[in-house]
Amino acid sequence: MSPPTASPDAERELRERNRRFYDALWRDARLVMPERFNTWPLVESLLPERPRRLEVAPGLRPRLPVADTHFADISPPALAALAAAGGRAACALVSRLPYADAAFDLVAAMDIVEHVDDDxxxxxxxxxxxxxxxxxxxxxxxxxxAWTPFDEFVGHRRRYEPERLLALLAAHGFAVERSAVHGMQPASSRLLDLGMWFLTHQRRRAMWWYNRVGMPLSVRFQAPLAVQDGMIATAGVDTVLLVCRRTAPDPDAAIPSPRNGHG
Incomplete structure (x- = not known):
């Protein structure tokens, strides 16, 4: 199955779709603090001497420390919860961030760029x-x-070809230093289908179970994050986590066209 084809009004439509989906999701969800995720040991190691922090579109699953971190999101329920916990929350899109050039020493964008129509x-x-x-x-x-109905359900516009991802990063002045397999999506397609049905037809009941059973179990049984130098072998990897350093953009970095128009 392939991702859907963009329409002329795709960016606006997708933004509104994401807002509706995630507003409804976060309105009934609880803020999960970053210390509970398997990314925390890595994040904690990056914090010294990097007090200026930004996380884009974290929802209620931030990976950077909440207190004194800037958060840009489009979901009012998420922004309200982050602000109440000590974050500096602003309503903004990843493609139009309301911050000065070179404002941050540490920036996180976890599972967000695949949601925008033009990355x-x-x-x-x-x-x-x-x-x-x-x-x-x-x-x-x-x-x-590897596209599935779940990608479309949560508002993805693409999955990335690893080669194109690395070229995109190089063209924008990011050098990959470390990487790891990432993601908390259930491996079972039946569980995903069941979760999508409940979120669509019985959202309040689904969120009750998710908040009190699903999320605590997912966090508790996360495997430790196995971070490696450079880029990991990506065959069979569903989601990748990258630690990149901001360098000068590579003017010779050619961004390959997606193989199917959505890579």
Whole structure:
């Protein structure tokens, strides 16, 4: 199955679809603090001497420390919860961030750039606000051929070909230093189908179970994050986590065209 084809009004339509889906999701969800995720040991190691922090579109699953971190999101329920916990929350799109150039030493965009119809402005903005030598934490789904109905359900516009992802990063001045397999999506397609049905038809009941059973179990049984130097072998990897350093853009980095128009 392939991702859907973009319409002329795709960006606006997708933004509104994401807002409706995630507003409804976060309105009945609870803020999960970053210390509970398997990304925390890595994040904690990146914090010294990087007090200027930004996380884009975290919803209620931030991976950077909440207190004194800037958060840009389009969901009012998420922004309200983050602000109440000590975050500096602003309503903004990843493609139009309301911050000065080189404003942050550490920027995180976890599972967000695959949601926008045109990812080039998103990468340009993330590069613009990251200070030279600063770090960029990114996670994205891989392999267009692995597209499932779940991708469409949660508002994905693409899965990335690894080669195109690396070229995008290089073109925007990001050098991959470390990487790891990432993601909390259930491996069972039946569980995903069941979850999508309940979220669609019995959202309040689904969120009750998710908040009190599903999320606690997912967090408790996460495997430790196995971080490696450079880029991991990506065959069979659903979602990758990258630690990148902001360098000068590579003017010779050619971004390959997606193999199927959505990579």
């Amino acid at each position: 080039l402005p998103a990468f340009a903005e993330l590069a613009r606000v990251t200070a030279p030598g600063g770090l960029f934490l990114l996670s994205v789904p891989l392999h267009p051929q």
